[in-house]
Amino acid sequence: MKTALINRIIPFSSIDGPGNRMVLFFQGCNYTCTYCHNPETINTCNSCGLCVPGCPVKALSISTENGSNPKVLWNPELCTDCGHCLSVCPRISSPKVREYSSGDLFARIEEAAPFIRGISCSGGEATLQIPFLTELFRLIKENTDLSCLIDCNGGVDLSEHPDFMELCDGVMMDLKAGTERDHKDLTGRPLAPVIRNIEYLKTTDKLTEIRSVLAPGLNNRSTVELGASLASSEIPYKLLPYRPQGVRAAGVKQHGRQSMTMDAMEELLVLAINLGAAGTRIITSDLS
Amino acid sequence: MSQTLDIIKDKTLTYHQQVFNLAREAENSVSPLMVSDRLLRLKEEGVICDLFEGQAPYRPRYIIPDYSRLMSSGCEFLRINAPRDIWEATHALLIFYKHVPSIDYFPVYLGNLDTLLQPFIKDEEEARKAIRLFLEHIDRTLTGSFVHANVGPEESPAGRIIVETVRDMDCAIPNLTLKYDKDKTSDSFLNLCCASALSTAKPSFANHSIYSSEFSFSGYAIASCYNGLPLAGGGYTLVRLRLNTLAEQAKSLDHYLEQLLPEAASEQLAYMDERIRFLNEESGFFESSFLVQEGFIRQDRFTGMFGLVGLAEAVNLLMEKEGQAGRFGSDARADETGLTVIKKLSELVESHHSPYVGCFDGRHLLHAQVGIDNDKGSSPGCRIPVGEEPETLPHILQSAPFHKYFPSGTGDIFVFDQTWKNKPEALADIVRGAMASGLRYFSAYSEDCDVVRVTGYLVKRSEMDKLDQGKAVLNQSTILGLGIRRDGDAFNRPVRAK
Incomplete structure (x- = not known):
């Protein structure tokens, strides 16, 4: 059985997808976003x-x-x-962090199964552990009715993992910036694979939502313009204000100690809706 | 007589609260019950407590009238005809409620309101108005938090209107329970009830399939805090055993189980029977009440409630005496010891036949009592002490095995953070899981509710603040909540984000 490093398990969450869900935070991320509010999950x-x-x-x-x-x-x-x-x-x-085998992790999920509608895998970046996730999701699908969702930063090409995508019920995709340059500056990685992933997920009907964290000091307009055009009228688009809690010192220096003002958030909401993304919403509670 | 004068001079009591307290003083001025010296000693030691039920019982503690009889035939004694529309139906009920006795003066059960009122729902707007006035009348005149209504298990227009109105009115009274059954309750009705619970701390959720099978001879009602009782009957009396106080006298777990518990249980059972004997043979209630004469209640559907509190503290003490480290709620051996204690008590209660109990083969029912305002150091029933509760999932799984022993009531309370208000269907998932795990009764509210569940009953925080400032308040139970806020832990429950 494969193993993975788990930073944290939230047994019951009302803010990570439909219904009550168990949320698994995987350790390790290929992005280094300056505003990351759980930077301790980036490096192993x-x-x-x-x-x-x-x-x-x-x-x-x-x-x-x-x-x-x-x-x-x-x-x-x-x-x-x-x-x-x-x-x-x-x-x-x-x-x-705790190292789990897929079997041990499934045992924890199975205990909670009567109380939850599914699991949501977050991180860190869950898709860095696709072989493990494939094993875990297969156990879940063979033994329960639970749905399996992932949070994803879009850096890994999902179309190359058809076996995994067959088992995955949906992807909540982050869109971190609107231009290649901004994306590279913020995350250290290119934007193009993210857009390719979003287009691929739309064709397989597994794009649950797109979400963008908006922070002071970023080119938020161009992020929302791209997000709205990708979401169009069909995909829910969530705008999440940056929050300084948990952000490392360099990030706080860049983005400040204040969150976005509600006025600024609403302006960006209107922009997205005017661009045709009818399902755009501001979410103040579920940064993940 | 200084207590009498104190009541008369108390500026925080309304007139009705004074009358109620004065009546209790009068009842306690006589001592007609025949009780053993041993019982008196156990009462003095705080091992057995009759919850100030009074020294000369003149009505059963909890009465569960069959209100469907009022709907179909009216009431001769009260000169009410069978109602023909929503106004007559709510009017008849409001009149009737004021003639249902209880330990708390106000009726502890108002009926399965949606099934009672659904036949009269013709025009939705009119029904909404009638039901809002009906509920407002209840909140302003039946001013005790043990007044309890039921809805469900099926969804109906009446049920939706009642829950939506309760949610919008944000009142402490009445307490409300949804009888939940996975095969009968729709997802939409469960979601509505969860949204209401997160907004105004009610309804709570009763496991309909468990209760229906236990009370198959009569049907059941949830009354007062969370007391399961036979329909058209009720509970004669509730006396409770303080398990932790008794554990102080134990030399070992074995001594506790084999000697102390059987002796104390036997005294408590004898005391319950004596109270019931007096009620049946001397007080005249069952001969004179119109409720009996017209068939709204039947004597053979009353049972006694054998209450207990402080299991957690008792187990912790017994573990210490056995040289073990674990605590109840977080240690498997401690939880196992807790189950052993409850199984033993259940056997003791089961093996006792009461001459006045005409149902359950003459047996009293176990009841996990929620505590009273001046309880210190005894957690309610089998609950994990506030502050030591694990996360929601292990909490429910720990608690569920205890629930099956308490047909006449037990329950656990969970406080959720505000994010859950945006997704009541997530709470609905937890309710479904809790019921599937064998939990009998589940209550939830959100951290920012004005109406909050104290131990089993509801109070408004805003009324407690008023009372705390020395002003009179309408709800007589607010004073109980204030006592708990000053001395107890029920306001410090952990808020669950997970």
Whole structure:
């Protein structure tokens, strides 16, 4: 069975797709968005061990079992979520992750199955773990009626993974910028694959929604113009205001301590609707 | 007599609240019940508590009239004819409610309102007006939070109007329960009820298929806080065992299970029977009440309610005495010990035949009591102490195995953050899961509701603030809520985002 690093599981969420859903946050992302509000999910821990001595409750330790490479271990029972480990990590990477096999993760999902309509995979970037997701989704589809959705930054070409897309019920696609240059500046990666993914998902009827985080200091107009044209009248388009909570220092420096004003958000909403994206909405609660 | 004078001089009591309290003083000025010294000692120690039910019972604690009889035949004693339209129907009910006795002065059960009123829904606009006035009348005159109405399980225009009106009025009274059945309740009605719960803390959700099978001989009603009782009958009395206070006397778990519990249960059962004997043989209620004479209730559909509180604290204490570390609600062994205690009590109650109980083969029913305003250190029934609750999913899964032992009432309460208000269907998913897991009764509200569920009953935060400033308020139960806010934990439940 394949394994994956999970940063966090929210057993019940009302804000990540239809109905009540379990949300899985995968560790590791190929984007480095400046406004990311959970930057500790971007890099994976390299077990350098710098965080271990400073943990005030000794929830972190280093294992050197069987002469293998040192590995930072995290004990969730002791952890108080004080944040010390992240504050000293040069990679801003959380050591508080758990490695799950697809079977173990499915067991947790199965326990919650009577209470949820499905799962939503977020991150980090879930599509960096497509072989794992394929196994997990297959277990879910073979044993339950749950739907499987993913949050996606569009960097991985989904059309190259038909087996996985057969099992995936829908994709909530981020659109981070409206031009190649802005996209590269914000995320470190190109925009074109994202647009290709959106067009591909439309042809397979699996594009659940497009969403854009709008932040001070970005070219929000061009983002919304592109988002509205891609969403057209058929796809829900969600506009999410940047929020500074959790953003790393460099990001706060760039985007500020204030969120977008409601006036600015509404102006962009009107722009999107005027461009034909009738299903555009401002969402203030579900940044993910 | 200083207590009497205190009541008369109390500026926070309305006239009716004074009369109610004075009547209780009068009842307690006599002591006609024959009780053992051992019982008196257990009461003094705080092990057994009769919830100030009074020293000379002159009416059953909870009465569940068959209101369908009023709809079909009217009431001779009250000189009400069978109603012919929505105005006559609501009018008849309002008159009738004022003649249904209870421990709390006001009736604890108002009927399955949607099934009662649906035959009279002709014009929707007129029905909405009649139902709004009806509910307003109830909130302003039946001013106690134990007044409880039921709806469901099927969706109907009347049911929708009632729930929508309750949601919009944002009143504490009446308490409301949706009888939920996955095969009978539509998704749209469940969603509406979930939206209402997140906005005004009601309805709660009762597991219809469980209750229907347990009360198949009579049908059931949910009354007062969350008490399941036979239709056209009710609950004679409710006496409760404080499991944690009893656990203080235990030398070991075995001593608790094999000696202390059987002795205390036997005293409590004898006390319940004595209260019921007096009610049946001396008070004259069942001979004189028009409710009995006209068949709205039947003596053989009353049972006693064997209450308990403080399981969590009892288990924690017993675990300590056994040299074990786990706590109830977060440790599998502690939870298992909790189940052992409840199974034992259930056997003790099951093996006792009461001469005055004409249903359930003469047995009293177990009841997970929600606590009273001056309870300290005893969590309601089998609940996990506030502040120690796990996330929603493990909380429900922990709680469900206990629910089956309590036909006459138990329930758990969950507070959700505001994001859930935007998606009531997500709460509906949780309700479906909870019911499928065997949970008997589920309550939810949102962190910013004015109407909130204290332990089982509802109060308005705004009324508590008023009372806290020394002003009189209409709802007599607000004072209970204030006591809990000052001394208890029910206002500090964790808000669930997940």
